[in-house]
Amino acid sequence: MSFFSFGQSAEIDVVLNDAETRKKAEHKSEDGKKDKYFLFYDGETVSGKVNVTLKNPGKRLEHQGIKIEFVGQIELYYDRGNHHEFFSLVKDLARPGEITQSQTFDFEFTHVEKPYESYTGQNVKLRYFLRATVTRRLNDLSKEMDIVVHTLSTYPELNSSIKMEVGIEDCLHIEFEYNKSKYHLKDVIVGRSISCW
Structure with missing residues (x-):
């Protein structure tokens, strides 16, 4: 039952x-x-x-x-x-x-x-x-x-590279450079960094 x-x-x-x-x-x-x-x-x-x-x-x-x-x-x-x-x-x-x-x-x-x-x-x-x-x-x-x-979107007209510098005076200096500022989800981020002591 x-x-x-x-x-x-x-x-x-x-x-x-x-x-x-x-x-x-x-x-x-x-x-x-x-x-x-x-x-x-x-x-x-x-x-x-x-x-x-x-x-x-x-x-x-x-x-x-x-x-x-x-x-x-x-x-x-x-x-x-x-x-x-x-x-x-x-x-x-x-x-x-x-x-x-x-x-x-x-x-x-x-x-x-x-x-x-x-x-x-x-x-x-x-x-x-x-x-x-x-x-x-x-x-x-x-x-x-x-x-x-x-999402269908147009690519940005201006997509310039980015350059950044970080450092401590007379001690450390690092530069970052990226080939563009805007990326798609499938993009690969390509860049380089330079360290100076």
Whole structure:
């Protein structure tokens, strides 16, 4: 005899409206593998459907609401518990109630400003993702879908070299020289230093 059911009684899936035609971009994961994700640019609309599929048709699923979030987040690897959300949009898809059959909910985030490019480095990860959630009393049902964002920008007209000098009078003199002052995330910083005693 069972009084409570703690297992998930439904599955959630997020599907983009233009999934079949949208470009994909390779992006490095934390473990160094390269995976392909849907590619978006700054200002583009993100739209699609959230499918809630009941595992046992005919059984009802009570919920406290269904929502989709579009999140931009920075994760620092040395502080994994804390995430900084620099961007978050939420759309409520359904009010609290119950689902008696599988349902599909449409969503659209129109002309979304995405200020930074997706990035995975040794110390930090900047990611964008969609998260669909069916809120429940005991355990929420949730599904995330990562996307990659590229920002299209023009290269700076003036990108002169930088020269800095640091020193202690009559003791130490160090010069730093870099070939330019503005860099893209994929650029290599090239420079030289001269020490004089």
